Amino acid sequence: MEEAVPDQAPGRPHRVGARKIEFAELNGTPEHAPRRLSGITEFDRVAGGGLVRGSVILIGGDPGIGKSTLLLQVMCRLAGGARCAYISGEEAIDQVRMRAQRLGTAAAPVQLAAATNVTDIINTLDSAQGPDFCVIDSIQTMYLDALDSAPGTVGQVRASAQELIRLAKRRGTVMLLVGHVTKEGAIAGPRVLEHMVDTVMYFEGERGHQFRILRAVKNRFGPTDEIGVFEMTDRGLSEVPNPSALFLAERRGNVSGAAVFAGIEGTRPVLVEIQALVSPSPLGTPRRAVVGWDSARLAMVLAVLEARCGVSVGPNDVYLNVAGGLRIAEPAADLAVAAALISSLTGVPVPADAVLFGEIGLSGEVRAVSQTDLRLKEAAKLGFSSALMPRRPGRSKGEDSIRMLEFAEVGDLLPLFRDKQAKPVGRG
Ligand SMILES: Nc1ncnc2c1ncn2[C@@H]1O[C@H](COP(=O)(O)OP(=O)(O)O)[C@@H](O)[C@H]1O
Ligand SMILES: [Mg+2]
Structure with a gap:
C-alpha cells in the first residue's frame, strides 16, 4: 500500500504528520535581544x-x-x-x-x-x-x-x-x-x-x-x-x-620569589603578583604545589629552565601561588612565573618597578602575546616603570611612560639575577 507523495524523492520514507521547516536568509536584520x-x-x-x-x-x-x-x-x-x-x-x-x-x-x-x-x-x-x-x-x-x-x-x-x-x-x-x-x-x-x-x-x-x-x-x-x-x-x-590595585595591595617590596604579571581577564587588564618558593625538600620526592595556576604549565616552565637555560631546581620543593586568590589561565604568565622561580632560586628580587608578560615555548623562546598595549597602559597607571616582555616587531610609538625590555629567550632573564650577590637556595 504505497502512497504517492509528489515532491518526495523515491525511496525516502515519508513521515506521517511531519511538516516542512522554513529556511531564512542568513543576511537578515537580527532582532536585538533587549x-x-x-x-x-x-x-x-x-x-x-x-x-x-x-x-x-x-x-x-x-x-x-x-x-x-x-x-x-x-x-x-x-x-x-x-x-x-x-x-x-x-x-x-x-x-x-x-x-x-x-x-x-x-x-x-x-x-x-x-x-x-x-x-x-x-x-x-x-x-x-x-x-x-x-x-x-x-x-x-x-x-x-x-x-x-x-x-x-x-x-x-x-x-x-x-x-x-x-x-x-x-x-x-x-x-x-x-x-x-x-x-x-x-x-x-x-x-x-x-x-x-x-x-x-x-x-x-x-x-x-x-x-x-x-x-x-x-x-x-x-x-x-x-x-x-x-x-x-x-x-x-x-x-x-580596579582589581589590580586590590591584588597588589599586600605586596612587599624587594623580596625574592615574587614577580608582577600583567594579565588580561576578558576585556580588562589585571596585574597580579606571582609568588614562587623553591626550598630544600625533606621528602624523597620533592613537592610541586600550585595555587591559582596550571600545575602542568609549571612543570613545563621548570623543564624549559632546566633544559634550555641550565637553571636546575634539583631536589627542591617548588611552591607557586597567585596572590589574592585569582586563578590565571593565560600562558602569558609564563615569563612572570619563570622570573619568580629564578628569583627564589638565586635570592635576588625581580626589579620592583617591573611587570612581566610573555609565553614561553619549549625551545626557550619568549613568544608574543595579545593586547600588549592594554597591559602596558595598566602597568603605567599603577606606577610601574618597566615591562619585561616579548619582542615586538611593529611597535607603535608613544608609550614612553614605560620602559620596554624585550626578550627573545627566557635565558636572557638570567643576567638580571646575576649581578647582585647570590644567596644559596633555601634562604632566599
Ligand atoms: N553577619 C554577617 N556579617 C558579615 N558577613 C556575613 C554575615 N553573614 C554572612 N556573611 C558572609 O556571607 C557569606 C554567606 O553568603 P551567602 O550569600 O549565604 O553564600 P551562598 O549563598 O553562596 O551559600 C558568608 O560566608 C560570610 O562571608
Ligand atoms: Mg545561599
Missing part, C-alpha cells in the same frame, strides 16, 4: 552587558561563597524598574529579610517566597503580574511531584530546571538559578545543567580572602572570559572597579 542593566557593573559585564529577556542563568559556587548575597543585591537593584521575585528553597523568609536588612536594601520591592515545589512556583510565576526577573535559590532544593526521586538528584534537578527554562522562554522571564558545586566541581550531577541554560557563571574565592570573582564560563549572549571582582564586606558584596 538587555536590562542591574547597575552593578561588575555583574552586568560578566552577563555580557546586561541581562537578556527570557534568558536563564546558572550561578554556581561553593556553599558560603556569597551566591545568595549577590543575587539578592542584583534583585534589589533591578526592582526599581522591574518586577522581581526571590524564591528561596534553602532559607526561611525571615533569614532572607535579615540579610536584606544587613545589606541595607530591605526597602526594595522584591517579592519574597520560601518554596520548593516547582509546579506551584511555575503556576505562580505564569501570570500577567508575574515577575520579569526571578531567582531560584537553589535548584538543588527544587522538586517536581511527578518524579519519585528526592530533591537534589540528577533527575529532579534536570526536570525542575527544564520546567523553569520552558517558562522563562515562554514568558520572557529572566531566570537566575543558584547551583551548588559538588565536591568534584560540577554543578549538580555531571554538569547536566550547563548545556541546558544560556549562561553559566561561577562565583569563586579563596576562603580567608575577601575577594570574590564572578566568571562566565558559558554565555550565549556575550563573551565568556569576562570576570567581575567583588569584595565581601559586612554590608554585602561591594564592587572592585
Whole structure:
C-alpha cells in the first residue's frame, strides 16, 4: 500500500504528520535581544552587558561563597524598574529579610517566597503580574511531584530546571538559578545543567580572602572570559572597579620569589603578583604545589629552565601561588612565573618597578602575546616603570611612560639575577 507523495524523492520514507521547516536568509536584520542593566557593573559585564529577556542563568559556587548575597543585591537593584521575585528553597523568609536588612536594601520591592515545589512556583510565576526577573535559590532544593526521586538528584534537578527554562522562554522571564558545586566541581550531577541554560557563571574565592570573582564560563549572549571582582564586606558584596590595585595591595617590596604579571581577564587588564618558593625538600620526592595556576604549565616552565637555560631546581620543593586568590589561565604568565622561580632560586628580587608578560615555548623562546598595549597602559597607571616582555616587531610609538625590555629567550632573564650577590637556595 504505497502512497504517492509528489515532491518526495523515491525511496525516502515519508513521515506521517511531519511538516516542512522554513529556511531564512542568513543576511537578515537580527532582532536585538533587549538587555536590562542591574547597575552593578561588575555583574552586568560578566552577563555580557546586561541581562537578556527570557534568558536563564546558572550561578554556581561553593556553599558560603556569597551566591545568595549577590543575587539578592542584583534583585534589589533591578526592582526599581522591574518586577522581581526571590524564591528561596534553602532559607526561611525571615533569614532572607535579615540579610536584606544587613545589606541595607530591605526597602526594595522584591517579592519574597520560601518554596520548593516547582509546579506551584511555575503556576505562580505564569501570570500577567508575574515577575520579569526571578531567582531560584537553589535548584538543588527544587522538586517536581511527578518524579519519585528526592530533591537534589540528577533527575529532579534536570526536570525542575527544564520546567523553569520552558517558562522563562515562554514568558520572557529572566531566570537566575543558584547551583551548588559538588565536591568534584560540577554543578549538580555531571554538569547536566550547563548545556541546558544560556549562561553559566561561577562565583569563586579563596576562603580567608575577601575577594570574590564572578566568571562566565558559558554565555550565549556575550563573551565568556569576562570576570567581575567583588569584595565581601559586612554590608554585602561591594564592587572592585580596579582589581589590580586590590591584588597588589599586600605586596612587599624587594623580596625574592615574587614577580608582577600583567594579565588580561576578558576585556580588562589585571596585574597580579606571582609568588614562587623553591626550598630544600625533606621528602624523597620533592613537592610541586600550585595555587591559582596550571600545575602542568609549571612543570613545563621548570623543564624549559632546566633544559634550555641550565637553571636546575634539583631536589627542591617548588611552591607557586597567585596572590589574592585569582586563578590565571593565560600562558602569558609564563615569563612572570619563570622570573619568580629564578628569583627564589638565586635570592635576588625581580626589579620592583617591573611587570612581566610573555609565553614561553619549549625551545626557550619568549613568544608574543595579545593586547600588549592594554597591559602596558595598566602597568603605567599603577606606577610601574618597566615591562619585561616579548619582542615586538611593529611597535607603535608613544608609550614612553614605560620602559620596554624585550626578550627573545627566557635565558636572557638570567643576567638580571646575576649581578647582585647570590644567596644559596633555601634562604632566599
Ligand atoms: N553577619 C554577617 N556579617 C558579615 N558577613 C556575613 C554575615 N553573614 C554572612 N556573611 C558572609 O556571607 C557569606 C554567606 O553568603 P551567602 O550569600 O549565604 O553564600 P551562598 O549563598 O553562596 O551559600 C558568608 O560566608 C560570610 O562571608
Ligand atoms: Mg545561599
